[in-house]
Amino acid sequence: MNAIGPVEPGEGTAVPRPAGRRPGTGRDRRPTALRRRPLAAALTAALLLAAGVCLYATRPDVPSPAPPTPPAPSQLPFPAQVVDVTFVGPHAPPPGAAPQFFAFELLLSVDAGPEVTVTRVSQPYAGMSVATAPRTPFRTRAGAARTIVITLHVTECETVPENDGLPFLDVTLRNTRAIQEQSFILGPRYAHALSRALQVACSNDSG
Structure with missing residues (x-):
C-alpha cells in the first residue's frame, strides 16, 4: 500500500529562519527598557497633574484688595x-x-466731586416770583449738565426795574461737603432778554 506523507526537505534545502524570532510568532521583541518608556512618561505626567491639583487645592487664600477709601468730606x-x-x-x-x-433756559453743569443738589432758585426783585422746571430740589452728577427752565411771573411792576445791567439769580447748592447760596450773574444777553420781557409785562405792548 502506498502512503503519501509530508514532504521532507532534502538535505541542504531548508529555508533558514531569522535569528532572534521564534517560529510562528510576530511579537515585538524590542528590549524591555524601550517598551517601558511610554508607560514611565504617562506615569510622570499623571504624577505632575496630581501634584498641581494638590497645590491648587491647598494654596493659601489671598485676600482681595480692599476698596478705595472714599475721601473725607473736608x-x-x-x-x-x-x-x-x-x-x-x-x-x-x-x-x-x-x-x-415769561421763561428762560439755563444750563447747569457740575465739573467734579459728588453730585450737587439745587434746593432753591430765587431772584432779588420783590415784585417777581420764579419757578423752575424741573422743580427743586433736583440733582446733577459730576460731568453732567442739565437744562433748567426758569419761569418768571411779574406781580408788581413798580418794584422791578425795566433796565438792569447786571441781573443775577440766587441758587442754593448742596453736596456732601456743604450748603451754599451762590449768586450767578448771567451776562449781557440775559440782561437784555430780561429787560425786554419786563417791558412787555409792564406795558400794554404785547409784542
Whole structure:
C-alpha cells in the first residue's frame, strides 16, 4: 500500500529562519527598557497633574484688595466751586400765556466731586416770583449738565426795574461737603432778554 506523507526537505534545502524570532510568532521583541518608556512618561505626567491639583487645592487664600477709601468730606470741593450756570436763551411760553409770565433756559453743569443738589432758585426783585422746571430740589452728577427752565411771573411792576445791567439769580447748592447760596450773574444777553420781557409785562405792548 502506498502512503503519501509530508514532504521532507532534502538535505541542504531548508529555508533558514531569522535569528532572534521564534517560529510562528510576530511579537515585538524590542528590549524591555524601550517598551517601558511610554508607560514611565504617562506615569510622570499623571504624577505632575496630581501634584498641581494638590497645590491648587491647598494654596493659601489671598485676600482681595480692599476698596478705595472714599475721601473725607473736608477733602471734597464746595458745591459753588464746581457748579456753573449759563444763559441759553428765551423759552417759548405756552399758547395763551399772559405777558406777565415769561421763561428762560439755563444750563447747569457740575465739573467734579459728588453730585450737587439745587434746593432753591430765587431772584432779588420783590415784585417777581420764579419757578423752575424741573422743580427743586433736583440733582446733577459730576460731568453732567442739565437744562433748567426758569419761569418768571411779574406781580408788581413798580418794584422791578425795566433796565438792569447786571441781573443775577440766587441758587442754593448742596453736596456732601456743604450748603451754599451762590449768586450767578448771567451776562449781557440775559440782561437784555430780561429787560425786554419786563417791558412787555409792564406795558400794554404785547409784542
